[in-house]
Amino acid sequence: MRxxxxxxxxxxxxxxxxxxxxxxxxxxxxxxxxxxxxRCLLQILEWNVAHGLLFFRIGxxxxxxxxxxxxxxxxxxxxxxxxxxxxxxVQAHSLRISFHPDQFVVLNSPDASIVERSVQELVYQGSMLxxxxxxxxxxxxxxxxxxxxxxxxxxxxFIATYQRLPEAVRVRLVIExxxxxxxxxxxxxxxAAVGIPVLFDNFHxxxxxxxxxxxxxxxxxxxxxxxxxxxxxxxxxxxxxxGERKGKHTPTLEDNLFEGxxxxxxxxxxxxxxxxxxxxxxxxxxxxxxxxxxxxxxVPAPAAT
DNA sequence: ACACGTCAAGCGTGT
DNA sequence: ACACGCTTGACGTGT
Numbered sequence: 001m002r003x004x005x006x007x008x009x010x011x012x013x014x015x016x017x018x019x020x021x022x023x024x025x026x027x028x029x030x031x032x033x034x035x036x037x038x039r040c041l042l043q044i045l046e047w048n049v050a051h052g053l054l055f056f057r058i059g060x061x062x063x064x065x066x067x068x069x070x071x072x073x074x075x076x077x078x079x080x081x082x083x084x085x086x087x088x089x090v091q092a093h094s095l096r097i098s099f100h101p102d103q104f105v106v107l108n109s110p111d112a113s114i115v116e117r118s119v120q121e122l123v124y125q126g127s128m129l130x131x132x133x134x135x136x137x138x139x140x141x142x143x144x145x146x147x148x149x150x151x152x153x154x155x156x157x158f159i160a161t162y163q164r165l166p167e168a169v170r171v172r173l174v175i176e177x178x179x180x181x182x183x184x185x186x187x188x189x190x191x192a193a194v195g196i197p198v199l200f201d202n203f204h205x206x207x208x209x210x211x212x213x214x215x216x217x218x219x220x221x222x223x224x225x226x227x228x229x230x231x232x233x234x235x236x237x238x239x240x241x242x243g244e245r246k247g248k249h250t251p252t253l254e255d256n257l258f259e260g261x262x263x264x265x266x267x268x269x270x271x272x273x274x275x276x277x278x279x280x281x282x283x284x285x286x287x288x289x290x291x292x293x294x295x296x297x298x299v300p301a302p303a304a305t
Numbered sequence: 306a307c308a309c310g311t312c313a314a315g316c317g318t319g320t
Numbered sequence: 321a322c323a324c325g326c327t328t329g330a331c332g333t334g335t
């Protein structure tokens with residue numbers, strides 16, 4: 001089992017997704033920014049290893065405008081060595097990497113140009129994994145997309161687009177149940193049609209479900225991951241922010257809820273991404289809970305920073 | 306030095 | 321028709 005957090009390390013003064021405005025795009029600016037982002041990315045991964053956090057979601061903005069036509073800089077060749085070094089580090093320490101392209105990636109849009117831009121964004125993010133030399137156990141996670149007043153048609157459009165994706169994207173793509181439109185049940189139907197793994201989000205499942213218990217839901221999702229091709233199931237973990245609007249993520253890990261979740265998990269192996277606002281602070285507490293339950297080996301005591 | 310309006314992209318909901 | 325949340329920082333202009 002690995003524990004991770006998304007995109008940003010709040011302890012280090014180093015970010016892997018610094019960017020600039022489209023209006024101020026130049027190749028020089030791009031080159032400088034990517035160089036700095038990759039330097040910080042490696043630094044964050046090193047910090048994670050030192051703290052026993054072996055799962056990390058890399059932000060979409062490592063290469064600013066990575067799928068935008070304005071960006072014709074050959075960053076793939078210019079930074080081949082840096083990407084490779086990061087991939088080597090990931091493999092040397094058995095880290096797991098994911099990407100979560102954001103809401104603009106909609107594979108089931110009825111608008112062909114939106115689908116085309118979405119595919120280009122997935123190609124960009126998948127190519128970073130290729131450049132790192134990482135296999136298909138490292139994933140790109142997206143949602144099924146929009147509803148467009150016709151669930152069946154929306155699902156069938158997703159399936160049709162999925163089948164046309166470039167191989168490098170298709171082998172890495174996974175779908176996550178969302179909190180309002182496409183439930184675990186919907187994702188399982190897409191899986192049944194094309195074999196795409198389902199990345200389970202426990203909090204979204206609490207918001208939108210068809211009566212499956214948490215323990216059942218976890219096992220249904222786990223069964224969609226092919227052990228060698230996809231690796232151990234990945235999931236997102238969060239819980240409701242107390243007193244806030246339904247669906248809002250908690251600002252910090254609630255240890256008692258997490259312990260209850262671990263009971264539902266039972267003996268299932270899973271890599272857990274903590275989608276919690278205070279990032280690595282909660283990830284630390286999750287690790288402590290897991291070590292207490294004997295589910296994680298001991299790690300070096302967190303170094304003062 | 307600091308404040309704050311704004312930033313590539315989509316969708317559904319609420320007013 | 322339009323603003324908002326999603327996820328949030330931080331860019332970049334103006335003072």
